[in-house]
Every structure is written in structure tokens, then in C-alpha cells.
Amino acid sequence: MIDDLAGSPDRRQTLKCMLWAGTGVLWTVAGGVPASRLIGSAKAAESGVSFVQISDSHIGFSKPANPDARATLDAAIDKVLAMPGNPAFMIHTGDITHTAKPQEFEDASQMIGRSKLDVHYAPGEHDILDPATRTAYLERFGKGATGGGWYSFDHGGVHFVSLVNVVDLKKNGLGSLGADQIAWLDDxxxxxxxxxxxxxFAHMPLWMIAPEWGWGTEDSAQALALLSRFGSVTVLNGHIHQLMQKVEGNVTFHTARSTAFPQPAPGTAPSPGPKLVPAGELRKWLGVREVAYTVSPTELAVTDADLA
Structure with a gap:
């Protein structure tokens, strides 16, 4: 299967949302125009860089949708260890734990540490339940970060920015960045x-997927306006536990699967929450992501692989 989305700007602007499930999908982006095909892995050229994204591990979750979230996180790390592309590091886009208990943080750290990769975290709302758990999160995963936990770094010619949109939640649980963080991003x-x-990368989507479910960030437009001058912007998030993609101008948005449990697609259930699937099918709904960037020609490839 190949979906070639090249064409006129009008055609690209009409691409609102694409939902993917099943085996890995490789996204190759050149000049802001993506094409996709089923593939085994994405590799960066010698002059590029590749990294891994995992999300929504929910260590401590043990309900029928997944009685053992630890086992599926371990399976995700096994996938990472088997990747042929020698990823440079890992990002985790939040909800590392389910209830922000110290033992949950410790267990997650030990399991993720098996990857032997440097890990850059963005918190989820399950990691920051109150001021005390926010402090505990920052002490373990946010050392050296600015303000409420946001930070940036450079690697292989790419500028990475980790944002926090889960502290001051708005109506229906919508994410929020806040004026201080947006000013920091501008600088x-x-x-x-x-x-x-x-x-x-952040936990909640930086585009409005389902505001009635809290799947979006209230002031994301202000942050994205600061990125309008850049030719290539990629936004990675978790929170919704499924694959969706959107291209808007120079920005490509990608949501990620969870390593713990799926959630329903917008409009298919009364509300979000853990989705119960047949036990033998659970790992088809969970997964990890590898992202590869090649400096010349400018190309970014995103591969999503399930845990089955």
C-alpha cells in the first residue's frame, strides 16, 4: 500500500487526519509532503540520526484492558533492543506511571533502563497529579529542565523541544502550555x-483532535505560530493511545500508540478510556516508534511497529 500525498498546497491542506492501525507504517517527509508505505524499519543515513519514541506506559495500571502493563512495557523495550538502526536516544511522551507512586516511577525507570539509551521525558497528566507528585517527577525525570519541566536540546542538526501541557488543564481536560512556557519557547x-x-514533543496533542474529550491543547496555536518560519517541524505526542497524523503547512503531527492499552477512536464511544480488546489481540494495538532524519536530502521517516 502506498499513499502518495504529493500535489498542490490545496491538496495538502485538505489532509486533516489519518488513522493507522496494524503493522509499521513508514512516513517519509520531504518538503513537507509525506508518503507512506508498510515497511520493517526506518534507518538514518550516516549523516543523519534516528531515535525512538515510546508513550503511555501507565506502570501501575492493572485493569481488564491490560492486567499487566509491566509485561507490555518490557515487550516494547525488547522491540527497541531489536531495532537495527542503532537509535541515538529515546523520548517518552508521558504517562510513565498510572498513579505517580514512587514504586511505579522506580519500576518504570528500571524497565526503560534496559534499553541502554539516554531517555528524554515529557510528563503526562498521570505523572503529575498534585504539587507533591510534580516535584517527584521533576526530581527523577526533569533535572536541568526549565520552569515546569520544559527544555530543549540539539542532536545531529535537529533541534528538539520538550513541552509540558498537562499541569493547568482546561475545560474537558484540554492541555495548556501557559504564557511563561510560550515566552520561553519564543526565546x-x-x-x-x-x-x-x-x-x-509533549504528552497531549498540539492540535485539536477531540476537544470534547480533552484531546488537544488550548493555546497550542500560539506556540505553533512561533514555528511558522521553519521549513520542517515535526510534533510528536501520546495521550490518545492510537496513531493519527496531520499535515498543516510546515508542520507534521504524529500521535503514538501506548505500551499499555488502546483507547477508542473519537466518535466511536461515549468517552475516552481504556478499550477492552480480545486478550490475544492486545499487542496489535500497542507499539513503539522509530524516527530517522537524513540531513541531505532533508528527509524524516517515522516507523510505527506494534508489539504483536
Whole structure:
């Protein structure tokens, strides 16, 4: 299966949302135009970089949708260890734990540590339930971060920005960045050339997928406006436990599967929450992601693989 979305700007603008399930999908992006095909893995050229994304591990969750979230996180790390592309590091886009208990954080750290990769975290709302758990999260996963836990770093010619949108939740649980973080982002991007590839990652989506379910970030438009001058912007998030993709101008948005349990697609259930699937099918709904960036020609490939 090949979906070639190249064409006129109008055609690209009409691409609102694409939902993927099943085996890995490789996204190759050049000039802001994505194409997809089923593939085994994405590899960066020698001049590029590849990294891994996992999300929504929910260590401590043990309800019927997945009685053992630890086992499926272990399976996800096994997938990472088997990747042929030698990823440079890992990002985790939040909900590391389910109830932010110290033992849950400790167990998650030990299991994720098996990957032997440096890990860059963004918190989920399950990791920051109150001021005490927020402090505990920052002490373990946010050392060196600014303000409420946001930070940036550069790797292989790509500028990475980790944002926090789970502290001051709005109506229906919508995410929020806040004025301080947006001002920090504005300052962080100053001095970066327009040709610098930007990768933003956060827990909640930075586009409005289902605001009635809290699947979006109230003030994301203000943050995205700061990125309008950049030629290549990729936004990675978790929270919704399924694959969805959107291209809007110079920005490509990707949501990620969970390693713990699936959630229903918007409009298919009265509300979000753990989705019960036949036990033998659970790992088809869970997965990990590898992202590869090649400096020349500018190309970014995103591979999603389930745990089955």
C-alpha cells in the first residue's frame, strides 16, 4: 500500500487526519509532503540520526484492558533492543506511571533502563497529579529542565523541544502550555535558522483532535505560530493511545500508540478510556516508534511497529 500525498498546497491542506492501525507504517517527509508505505524499519543515513519514541506506559495500571502493563512495557523495550538502526536516544511522551507512586516511577525507570539509551521525558497528566507528585517527577525525570519541566536540546542538526501541557488543564481536560512556557519557547527558537529541523514533543496533542474529550491543547496555536518560519517541524505526542497524523503547512503531527492499552477512536464511544480488546489481540494495538532524519536530502521517516 502506498499513499502518495504529493500535489498542490490545496491538496495538502485538505489532509486533516489519518488513522493507522496494524503493522509499521513508514512516513517519509520531504518538503513537507509525506508518503507512506508498510515497511520493517526506518534507518538514518550516516549523516543523519534516528531515535525512538515510546508513550503511555501507565506502570501501575492493572485493569481488564491490560492486567499487566509491566509485561507490555518490557515487550516494547525488547522491540527497541531489536531495532537495527542503532537509535541515538529515546523520548517518552508521558504517562510513565498510572498513579505517580514512587514504586511505579522506580519500576518504570528500571524497565526503560534496559534499553541502554539516554531517555528524554515529557510528563503526562498521570505523572503529575498534585504539587507533591510534580516535584517527584521533576526530581527523577526533569533535572536541568526549565520552569515546569520544559527544555530543549540539539542532536545531529535537529533541534528538539520538550513541552509540558498537562499541569493547568482546561475545560474537558484540554492541555495548556501557559504564557511563561510560550515566552520561553519564543526565546529558545531565537537564533535558530529557518532551515533547522524542529521536533517538538509533549504528552497531549498540539492540535485539536477531540476537544470534547480533552484531546488537544488550548493555546497550542500560539506556540505553533512561533514555528511558522521553519521549513520542517515535526510534533510528536501520546495521550490518545492510537496513531493519527496531520499535515498543516510546515508542520507534521504524529500521535503514538501506548505500551499499555488502546483507547477508542473519537466518535466511536461515549468517552475516552481504556478499550477492552480480545486478550490475544492486545499487542496489535500497542507499539513503539522509530524516527530517522537524513540531513541531505532533508528527509524524516517515522516507523510505527506494534508489539504483536
Amino acid at each position: 529558545d527558537l531565537k537564533g535558530k535558522s529557518a532551515s533547522t529541523p524542529i521536533v517538538l
